[in-house]
Amino acid sequence: MSEPPVSGGLGDGTVRWRLRLAYNGAGFHGFAAQEGQPTVGGALAEALGRITRTEVSLTCAGRTDSGVHALDQVVHVDLPAEVAATLDPSAVIKSCNSQLGPAIVVREAGVAPEGFDARRSAKARRYRYLVVDAPVADPLLSGLAWHVAGPLDLRSMTAAADALLGEHDFRAFCRRVPGSTPDDPIPRRVLDARWSRLSDPDRDDWPGPALAPAVGDLLAFEIEANAFCHQMVRSLVGTLVDVGRGRKRPSDILWILRSADRQQAGQPAPPHGLTLTAVGYED
Amino acid sequence: MSEPPVSGGLGDGTVRWRLRLAYNGAGFHGFAAQEGQPTVGGALAEALGRITRTEVSLTCAGRTDSGVHALDQVVHVDLPAEVAATLDPSAVIKSCNSQLGPAIVVREAGVAPEGFDARRSAKARRYRYLVVDAPVADPLLSGLAWHVAGPLDLRSMTAAADALLGEHDFRAFCRRVPGSTPDDPIPRRVLDARWSRLSDPDRDDWPGPALAPAVGDLLAFEIEANAFCHQMVRSLVGTLVDVGRGRKRPSDILWILRSADRQQAGQPAPPHGLTLTAVGYED
Numbered sequence: 001m002s003e004p005p006v007s008g009g010l011g012d013g014t015v016r017w018r019l020r021l022a023y024n025g026a027g028f029h030g031f032a033a034q035e036g037q038p039t040v041g042g043a044l045a046e047a048l049g050r051i052t053r054t055e056v057s058l059t060c061a062g063r064t065d066s067g068v069h070a071l072d073q074v075v076h077v078d079l080p081a082e083v084a085a086t087l088d089p090s091a092v093i094k095s096c097n098s099q100l101g102p103a104i105v106v107r108e109a110g111v112a113p114e115g116f117d118a119r120r121s122a123k124a125r126r127y128r129y130l131v132v133d134a135p136v137a138d139p140l141l142s143g144l145a146w147h148v149a150g151p152l153d154l155r156s157m158t159a160a161a162d163a164l165l166g167e168h169d170f171r172a173f174c175r176r177v178p179g180s181t182p183d184d185p186i187p188r189r190v191l192d193a194r195w196s197r198l199s200d201p202d203r204d205d206w207p208g209p210a211l212a213p214a215v216g217d218l219l220a221f222e223i224e225a226n227a228f229c230h231q232m233v234r235s236l237v238g239t240l241v242d243v244g245r246g247r248k249r250p251s252d253i254l255w256i257l258r259s260a261d262r263q264q265a266g267q268p269a270p271p272h273g274l275t276l277t278a279v280g281y282e283d
Numbered sequence: 284m285s286e287p288p289v290s291g292g293l294g295d296g297t298v299r300w301r302l303r304l305a306y307n308g309a310g311f312h313g314f315a316a317q318e319g320q321p322t323v324g325g326a327l328a329e330a331l332g333r334i335t336r337t338e339v340s341l342t343c344a345g346r347t348d349s350g351v352h353a354l355d356q357v358v359h360v361d362l363p364a365e366v367a368a369t370l371d372p373s374a375v376i377k378s379c380n381s382q383l384g385p386a387i388v389v390r391e392a393g394v395a396p397e398g399f400d401a402r403r404s405a406k407a408r409r410y411r412y413l414v415v416d417a418p419v420a421d422p423l424l425s426g427l428a429w430h431v432a433g434p435l436d437l438r439s440m441t442a443a444a445d446a447l448l449g450e451h452d453f454r455a456f457c458r459r460v461p462g463s464t465p466d467d468p469i470p471r472r473v474l475d476a477r478w479s480r481l482s483d484p485d486r487d488d489w490p491g492p493a494l495a496p497a498v499g500d501l502l503a504f505e506i507e508a509n510a511f512c513h514q515m516v517r518s519l520v521g522t523l524v525d526v527g528r529g530r531k532r533p534s535d536i537l538w539i540l541r542s543a544d545r546q547q548a549g550q551p552a553p554p555h556g557l558t559l560t561a562v563g564y565e566d
Contacts, residue, residue, distance in 0.1 A: 022421070022422050022423070023422050024422040024423055024425065069422070069423055071423070093419075097419050097420075101419065101420050101422075102420035102421070102422055102425040102430065103422055103425075104422060105419045105420060105421070105422050106419070107419060136376075136380050136384065136388045136389070136390060137380075137384050137385035137388060138305070138385070138388070139305050139306050139307035139352070139384075139385055139386055139387060139388050140305070140307055140352055140354070140427060140558070142307065142385040142386075143426070144423060147385065275423070
């Protein structure tokens with residue numbers, strides 16, 4: 001007589017769980033666990049290890065770099081079936097959040113749908129990058145937005161962002177992966193890339209927007225692609241901000257892409273302005 | 284032969300300057316200078332002292348408590364006329380901000396209009412209080428918003444806020460000033476008091492608002508009054524959130540005001556959700 005199949009069972013005696021998390025990347029050396037460094041994945045694996053009394057290994061949808069935030073990161077973890085059978089999702093969420101909050105927050109947890117893989121099943125990732133282009137930095141948004149003195153030309157940045165749409169070789173905007181050669185193309189398909197400006201709050205026009213920046217204009221860059229290579233969003237933002245400053249032209253973007261030369265792109269924007277906002281899966 | 288009057292001169296050999304600042308209150312023991320404690324006013328006075336090589340004393344429009352932020356605090360400082368004559372406003376701003384930024388930022392500085400007093404000339408102060416009412420805390424807004432688990436009833440909180448409008452004795456919502464007696468009324472005129480909800484970002488509805496909260500709903504309470512007494516906004520928010528949780532009724536607000544009894548009000552909300560957003564002056 002065989003046991004009935006466990007929901008989410010992988011046929012190897014383990015059950016796959018899926019978790020959705022948000023985190024503030026300040027104070028973490030990125031997502032991926034690293035010996036002796038505080039990382040988001042390391043902290044979450046430790047918390048889950050305490051709950052399940054097993055050693056757990058996490059797979060995430062999009063590895064975020066040191067200092068980068070997430071509103072909605074997705075991870076999976078394979079747990080021994082006999083351990084998974086004892087777990088209550090809401091108790092797991094509660095225990096994780098009391099161990100990790102408020103810097104890391106588990107929003108959802110439970111048995112993954114059949115065939116789910118946090119990384120391989122993901123069809124798209126979406127990132128947001130915030131920029132304050134005011135004469136002075138913003139004390140309330142200093143952990144979430146990059147301060148660039150002087151106004152940026154939104155129109156030329158929008159034109160430059162348009163040039164990113166579609167499939168391109170993004171070598172010029174990526175940190176090379178160890179082991180790869182400069183001749184390996186890095187094709188990525190950009191599905192959306194846009195800048196928007198939250199208008200300067202007029203101090204006399206009470207009440208202003210609830211989250212209006214303190215000291216000037218706030219710009220958001222949002223980009224969605226099937227996948228991203230290492231430092232791609234930050235390199236793109238650095239280059240697009242050069243366009244907004246008038247140091248590069250919108251038409252330079254296609255030329256930089258075609259050059260496949262990292263020296264032609266702008267300096268990567270700092271990590272604290274970047275947030276992984278969503279991961280898209282089929283259905 | 285008499286010297287021509289110095290612009291902004293006070294007739295006592297000093298010239299009054301006005302400054303507008305924004306600051307992140309985390310890490311400061313409030314505005315007012317205190318021996319041996321990091322304060323916003325102490326840090327600004329030190330920076331101005333280095334620039335002017337004099338000892339300066341600041342007067343602000345609204346003293347903020349430990350941990351409370353400001354988007355637009357207004358201060359004045361009286362400088363010896365011979366020192367003031369050597370100062371360039373943009374150089375003062377630049378020097379202050381390189382000494383104090385990004386936690387404290389001087390937005391404007393210069394000779395004050397005739398008869399200006401940052402505190403006495405102010406006709407109104409406006410504060411904002413942010414609340415996240417989601418099951419879990421928000422990692423990106425954890426320094427700016429109070430996390431209250433579970434949904435709050437915006438309609439009853441709005442009804443309760445309406446009861447604050449007009450002139451009332453706010454003793455029940457104030458920390459008593461040393462030296463005052465419990466019988467001294469504390470009349471304040473509330474000009475505006477309202478809650479608004481930024482809707483829960485639908486994760487599929489890309490792109491969401493650029494500053495959408497990470498993990499759920501965000502509420503803003505905005506209140507404007509001729510003046511505020513100590514801990515008034517935080518006591519009001521604590522009480523209004525009790526109404527939103529169903530622990531108090533909207534009609535209790537008038538009853539608490541009339542009781543003039545601090546024991547009847549809710550616990551003060553924590554300081555990190557509070558921001559002085561504006562100070563109103565005549566003209």
